[in-house]
Amino acid sequence: MKRHFDEEKKFFGIDIMASEAFSNAWEGFLEIVEPHLPEYLHWNEICWKFVLYLAEVRLLIHRNTRGMEHWEIVTNTVMYSFAVFIGLLLLKWFIRWLFFNDKSLKTRIVETFFAVVKKIPYLSGKIKSEIDKSLTEMSKTAFPMPDDMHYRTKLPDKPLTEDQLDKEVDCLLSFGKYKWDDGHVSGTVYHGGQDLTRTLTKVYGKFAWSNPLHADIFPGVRKMEAEVVRMCINMFNGDENCCGTMTIGGTESIILACKAYRDRGYANGIARPEMICSDTAHAAFNKAAHYFNIKLVQVPSDKKTFKVDLKALKRAINRNTVLIVGSCPHYPHGIIDPIEEMSKIAIKYRIGLHVDSCLGGFLVPFMEKAGFKLPLFDFRLPGVSSISADTHKYGFAPKGSSVIMYNSKELRKYQFHCAPNWTGGIYASATIPGSRPGGIIAATWAALMLHGEQGYVDCTRKIVKTRQFIERELRKIKGLVVYGEPEVSIVAFSSNKFDIFRLSTALVEKGWNLNPLQFPAGMHICCTMQHTHPGVAERFVKDVADEVAILMKDPSGPTTGVGALYGMAQSIPDRSIINQLAIGYLDAYYSTVKLPSQQAEEAKVVEDGTKKEEAKGTGTRNGSIRKRGVKTGNAKH
Numbered sequence: 001m002k003r004h005f006d007e008e009k010k011f012f013g014i015d016i017m018a019s020e021a022f023s024n025a026w027e028g029f030l031e032i033v034e035p036h037l038p039e040y041l042h043w044n045e046i047c048w049k050f051v052l053y054l055a056e057v058r059l060l061i062h063r064n065t066r067g068m069e070h071w072e073i074v075t076n077t078v079m080y081s082f083a084v085f086i087g088l089l090l091l092k093w094f095i096r097w098l099f100f101n102d103k104s105l106k107t108r109i110v111e112t113f114f115a116v117v118k119k120i121p122y123l124s125g126k127i128k129s130e131i132d133k134s135l136t137e138m139s140k141t142a143f144p145m146p147d148d149m150h151y152r153t154k155l156p157d158k159p160l161t162e163d164q165l166d167k168e169v170d171c172l173l174s175f176g177k178y179k180w181d182d183g184h185v186s187g188t189v190y191h192g193g194q195d196l197t198r199t200l201t202k203v204y205g206k207f208a209w210s211n212p213l214h215a216d217i218f219p220g221v222r223k224m225e226a227e228v229v230r231m232c233i234n235m236f237n238g239d240e241n242c243c244g245t246m247t248i249g250g251t252e253s254i255i256l257a258c259k260a261y262r263d264r265g266y267a268n269g270i271a272r273p274e275m276i277c278s279d280t281a282h283a284a285f286n287k288a289a290h291y292f293n294i295k296l297v298q299v300p301s302d303k304k305t306f307k308v309d310l311k312a313l314k315r316a317i318n319r320n321t322v323l324i325v326g327s328c329p330h331y332p333h334g335i336i337d338p339i340e341e342m343s344k345i346a347i348k349y350r351i352g353l354h355v356d357s358c359l360g361g362f363l364v365p366f367m368e369k370a371g372f373k374l375p376l377f378d379f380r381l382p383g384v385s386s387i388s389a390d391t392h393k394y395g396f397a398p399k400g401s402s403v404i405m406y407n408s409k410e411l412r413k414y415q416f417h418c419a420p421n422w423t424g425g426i427y428a429s430a431t432i433p434g435s436r437p438g439g440i441i442a443a444t445w446a447a448l449m450l451h452g453e454q455g456y457v458d459c460t461r462k463i464v465k466t467r468q469f470i471e472r473e474l475r476k477i478k479g480l481v482v483y484g485e486p487e488v489s490i491v492a493f494s495s496n497k498f499d500i501f502r503l504s505t506a507l508v509e510k511g512w513n514l515n516p517l518q519f520p521a522g523m524h525i526c527c528t529m530q531h532t533h534p535g536v537a538e539r540f541v542k543d544v545a546d547e548v549a550i551l552m553k554d555p556s557g558p559t560t561g562v563g564a565l566y567g568m569a570q571s572i573p574d575r576s577i578i579n580q581l582a583i584g585y586l587d588a589y590y591s592t593v594k595l596p597s598q599q600a601e602e603a604k605v606v607e608d609g610t611k612k613e614e615a616k617g618t619g620t621r622n623g624s625i626r627k628r629g630v631k632t633g634n635a636k637h
């Protein structure tokens with residue numbers, strides 16, 4: 001050791017560590033520590049080299065500060081330290097950007113580029129003013145209200161009478177321009193008919209005050225929930241090991257499944273769990289990834305079939321993967337992913353496979369009995385470890401109900417949360433909320449009872465036949481293309497001749513409300529029981545055919561109205577702008593400030609103009625009138 005030290009001294013030609021005492025202490029320290037350290041790392045050498053380098057740095061500083069005043073040394077030290085600090089910060093940012101980021105490298109580069117561009121003073125001002133303009137416009141147009149309707153922002157001084165309440169409730173019920181009950185709206189309302197609504201409301205009323213958090217007080221609700229879950233497990237051919245819980249909707253079912261896989265990953269020593277979804281998987285997986293700090297690896301779907309690209313999926317699997325996701329069917333194009341192949345992959349790599357059947361959960365299990373053949377997609381496949389199915393969609397239960405199922409209690413336990421030491425008592429809850437609406441559970445149970453298997457098979461037959469009819473007719477329309485081979489209730493389509501959002505605008509004018517799609521642009525209709533009523537599907541395809549015929553006369557015409565907004569949103573490469581606008585929309589949703597309608601503003605312009613002309617004989621300026629308009633709106637909130 002001593003010999004080695006002397007050699008190093010010579011090698012650097014400097015007198016380091018003049019103190020013999022230090023050298024002895026150092027060697028003593030190493031003798032104690034060294035036997036416990038891995039031999040191949042040559043700790044002795046590493047430590048000595050470190051000390052020697054430090055000494056050389058010291059010498060360097062000495063050389064460079066020779067002949068300097070004290071104040072110069074102090075200022076230089078401060079400046080160099082500051083530069084090193086900034087350098088370290090930049091390095092930390094870069095390392096985080098490069099290695100500790102869940103987004104793809106391409107997304108990161110694009111986002112960073114736009115973030116930097118937006119820092120340029122001139123551009124940032126311009127972009128901000130454009131965004132502000134759009135947000136103001138949105139706040140005025142997103143939720144229009146008739147002139148004689150106002151927000152209630154304070155409790156009424158005196159209670160309303162039942163008559164007054166009825167009047168106001170009916171007015172709110174008929175508020176809105178779309179006629180969802182006669183089939184003009186895609187998806188959205190999964191109505192099981194007036195008779196069912198009456199009965200479900202009655203059942204809900206009886207359990208309106210119940211809460212399954214207190215199962216000892218409401219054992220009937222617990223029984224109903226356990227039964228709903230078991231009935232769903234049987235629909236999906238689960239065995240006695242399968243289990244699940246009810247949740248308040250598809251998103252909660254998905255979020256909880258993701259949490260369960262994440263926590264099982266943690267328990268198995270995976271510190272940074274990842275899940276793999278196709279780009280067509282529901283946005284709820286994105287939300288789950290965001291809430292629970294799971295890395296979401298998005299793989300593309302096949303450009304023609306819109307099924308998940310299995311090769312890309314396999315390539316994305318690594319030792320951190322805890323979950324792969326298949327949809328049955330997915331929301332954008334109504335296509336079922338190749339669940340059988342995914343099950344094999346899940347078994348091979350020993351990872352979870354979640355089947356998102358939120359949308360089709362009360363259609364796909366009945367398709368075979370309704371006469372439509374499907375490949376396997378449920379617990380009969382050994383790789384399927386969880387399934388989500390929404391009772392509040394084609395189960396025709398009231399909104400606020402869904403089911404999440406697992407193939408074992410071992411997996412479900414990771415969904416649960418327990419706080420054994422809480423001063424309020426031992427707290428254990430199965431899902432995200434604490435208290436839950438027992439009324440919804442009771443009404444869901446009632447919906448299942450009132451339909452029975454036969455009821456759901458009949459509804460499935462009607463809905464799938466309607467989808468087949470619409471799909472067939474749309475394929476005949478020149479200028480339209482149907483996306484993939486839909487199998488359940490959705491038909492997605494676009495055009496290779498004109499901007500599909502022009503058709504969207506035209507259909508809105510005719511009272512239809514479809515769902516827009518992006519990347520690639522398109523729209524879809526999701527068939528519900530409303531579309532199975534006589535004449536509805538025929539009216540839809542006729543309206544589409546008529547409008548396409550008009551558009552085909554001038555295929556390159558401009559896109560206007562609602563469609564222009566969708567088109568524009570797709571073409572903006574900086575997605576953070578879309579984020580800002582979407583947040584603006586949510587802000588507008590919760591606003592109770594009544595903004596002046598277009599008509600009111602125009603009327604005010606005319607009125608003010610007349611007054612000013614009378615007083616001064618001059619015209620009016622829009623700006624001042626706008627400001628007054630907003631004030632009036634504020635005063636009414």
Ligand SMILES: Cc1ncc(COP(=O)(O)O)c(C=O)c1O
Nearest residue numbers: 249250251282330331356358359
């Ligand atoms: C395939 C799919 N998964 C999940 C969801 C989310 O369901 P919810 O809106 O009930 O949260 C939907 C909703 O349409 C869906 O279509």
